[in-house]
Amino acid sequence: MAHFGACGASTGYIHPIVWSKCGTWRAGRRQWRQSRDRRAPGESNRSVAREGAIAVNGICTDKAGSTPAPSHAAARAVGIPAASRARSRRRARRVLAYALPGLWALAVLGWQCTTLGGLCFAPLLAATPVIACACTGRRPGVLLGGSYALLALVALAGAGLYETPRRWVGIEAAILIGVAASYFAAGRRARLKRELLRARRAAAAAQEALLRPLPPSVGELEVAASHLSATRGAALGGDLYDVAATPYGVRAVIGDVRGHGLAAVSTVATLLGVFREAAHDEAELAGVLHRLDRGLSRHLRERHPVGDELPDAAEEFATVLLLEVRDDGTALALNCGHPWPYRLRPGPAGSGMLRAQPAAEAEPMPPLGLFPLPAPLPRPTRLELPPGDALFLYTDGAEDARDAAGRYFPLARTLTRAGTGPGGVRAGAGADRAACGGPAALADSVRAGLLRHTRGRLSDDAAVLVLRNARAPASTAVAAPRQPVAGQAAGRRG
Known part of the structure; x- marks a missing residue:
C-alpha cells in the first residue's frame, strides 16, 4: 500500500x-x-x-x-487561521481545566510545608476532586483530581508532618468520599447534557420546519433573513417571514404577532401555514390577505372559545405586510399595521454607503384580528424596486430595541453605514465586483448591531428580510460581439 x-x-x-x-x-x-x-x-x-x-x-x-x-x-x-486560533483556545482551556486541581493540591502542599504554629491545611485536599468535577465535568477528570490529592497527602506523610495515623487516615477517607460523590455527580451531569443535546436537536428541527431557512435566491430576487427571539435559547418567537416563488410572481410576507417568545409560536404557525398555501392558490394579493384574515380568526376562536374570560382573548392580533414582485419588476404591497420597508440604493460612488428611505408613506390598514377587513380592499401600494435596489423589511422589534440607557436602536443609520450595498459592494473593494455575502451580509450586519446595542437582552422579537432585485440594469448590459456568418466569412476569404 x-x-x-x-x-x-x-x-x-x-x-x-x-x-x-x-x-x-x-x-x-x-x-x-x-x-x-x-x-x-x-x-x-x-x-x-x-x-x-x-x-x-x-x-x-x-x-x-x-x-x-x-x-x-x-x-x-x-478560514484556517481563525479556526486554528479557536482550536488552540479550546485546547488551552481544556488543559487548564485538568491542571487546576493539580495546582490546588500543590498550593495546599506548599501552605502546609511553609506554615508554622501547628495550623493544618491538609483537609483542604478533599476539595481537589470537587474542583476537578467543576472544571472538567468528566469522570476521568474526577479520578485525576483524586490522584492529585492522594499524592499530595503521601508527600506530606513522607515529610513527617503527620505523626498521628488517625489524622492521615481521616483525611484520606475524606478525599475518597469526595471522589465518589464527584464521580457520581459527573456521571449525572453527562447524562443530563446528552438529554439536553437531544432536546435541542429536536427543537431545532421543529423550529426549522416552522421558520424555514430561505434559499439565497428566489426567482430574480436575492433573499436573506435573520431573526432574534426575546426568549433565551429559542430560535423563533412572535415574528414570521417567508418567501415563495409562485405563478404570479415572488410573494413575501413578514409579520409580528402580539406578544413575543414561545407564547406566540402557535399563531405564527397558523399564519405561515395559511400563507404557504394561499400564495400559490390566489391569483390576487388581496385573496392571500383574506385567507390570512380568515385563518387567524379561526385560530383565535379555537384558542379562545366563547365564554373565555381571559383579558387577552380580545387583544390577539398580528401585523402583516404582503409583498408581490412580478416578473416585470413591479412590486405591490398590502399592509396591515406593519412598518413600511426601507428602499436601499447605492450611495455616492466610492463611499461604500447606502441611501435608505421608506419605500412608501401610505396609511396601512388595521392589524389582522382587531377589526374585519374593509369590504372593498384598497388597491395594493406600488413600490419601486428597480434592478440593483433592495427592500429591507423588518418588524418593530428591530427599530424599538433599546440599550441600557433607554436609547432606541438607530436602524436607518445602521443601514446607511452597513458598509455593504444592496449588491454587497464592499467599500474599497471596487464597484465592479460583488461581494459574496450580498443581502446576507446586510442582514448579518443589522443582527450584529442589534446584539451590540442591546447586549443580547432583547425585550421583543426582531426579524429582518432583505429582497434585492438581481436583474442586471439595462445600462450595464454589454452587447456580444457580432460573429460573421459562415457564408460571409468564406466570401471574404474568396
Whole structure:
C-alpha cells in the first residue's frame, strides 16, 4: 500500500479526491497569505480573508454578477487561521481545566510545608476532586483530581508532618468520599447534557420546519433573513417571514404577532401555514390577505372559545405586510399595521454607503384580528424596486430595541453605514465586483448591531428580510460581439 501524507506529499498512488482537496487547501492558503501581504495599512485581517474568499472560491468572476457554487474545501481553507486560533483556545482551556486541581493540591502542599504554629491545611485536599468535577465535568477528570490529592497527602506523610495515623487516615477517607460523590455527580451531569443535546436537536428541527431557512435566491430576487427571539435559547418567537416563488410572481410576507417568545409560536404557525398555501392558490394579493384574515380568526376562536374570560382573548392580533414582485419588476404591497420597508440604493460612488428611505408613506390598514377587513380592499401600494435596489423589511422589534440607557436602536443609520450595498459592494473593494455575502451580509450586519446595542437582552422579537432585485440594469448590459456568418466569412476569404 502506498504511503502518502496529509496534503499529498507522497510516493505512489494518491486518490484524486484527496489530491484535489489538498491542492485547493494549498491554493487557498497561498491566496490568503498574498492578500495579507498586500493589504493596506489599517485594513483588518477579516476583510482580507473575505477578499481571499472571493478570489479562491471562484465567485464573482465577471461583472455581470454570476456566482457559481464555491468549493467547500476552498471555503474552509480561507478560514484556517481563525479556526486554528479557536482550536488552540479550546485546547488551552481544556488543559487548564485538568491542571487546576493539580495546582490546588500543590498550593495546599506548599501552605502546609511553609506554615508554622501547628495550623493544618491538609483537609483542604478533599476539595481537589470537587474542583476537578467543576472544571472538567468528566469522570476521568474526577479520578485525576483524586490522584492529585492522594499524592499530595503521601508527600506530606513522607515529610513527617503527620505523626498521628488517625489524622492521615481521616483525611484520606475524606478525599475518597469526595471522589465518589464527584464521580457520581459527573456521571449525572453527562447524562443530563446528552438529554439536553437531544432536546435541542429536536427543537431545532421543529423550529426549522416552522421558520424555514430561505434559499439565497428566489426567482430574480436575492433573499436573506435573520431573526432574534426575546426568549433565551429559542430560535423563533412572535415574528414570521417567508418567501415563495409562485405563478404570479415572488410573494413575501413578514409579520409580528402580539406578544413575543414561545407564547406566540402557535399563531405564527397558523399564519405561515395559511400563507404557504394561499400564495400559490390566489391569483390576487388581496385573496392571500383574506385567507390570512380568515385563518387567524379561526385560530383565535379555537384558542379562545366563547365564554373565555381571559383579558387577552380580545387583544390577539398580528401585523402583516404582503409583498408581490412580478416578473416585470413591479412590486405591490398590502399592509396591515406593519412598518413600511426601507428602499436601499447605492450611495455616492466610492463611499461604500447606502441611501435608505421608506419605500412608501401610505396609511396601512388595521392589524389582522382587531377589526374585519374593509369590504372593498384598497388597491395594493406600488413600490419601486428597480434592478440593483433592495427592500429591507423588518418588524418593530428591530427599530424599538433599546440599550441600557433607554436609547432606541438607530436602524436607518445602521443601514446607511452597513458598509455593504444592496449588491454587497464592499467599500474599497471596487464597484465592479460583488461581494459574496450580498443581502446576507446586510442582514448579518443589522443582527450584529442589534446584539451590540442591546447586549443580547432583547425585550421583543426582531426579524429582518432583505429582497434585492438581481436583474442586471439595462445600462450595464454589454452587447456580444457580432460573429460573421459562415457564408460571409468564406466570401471574404474568396
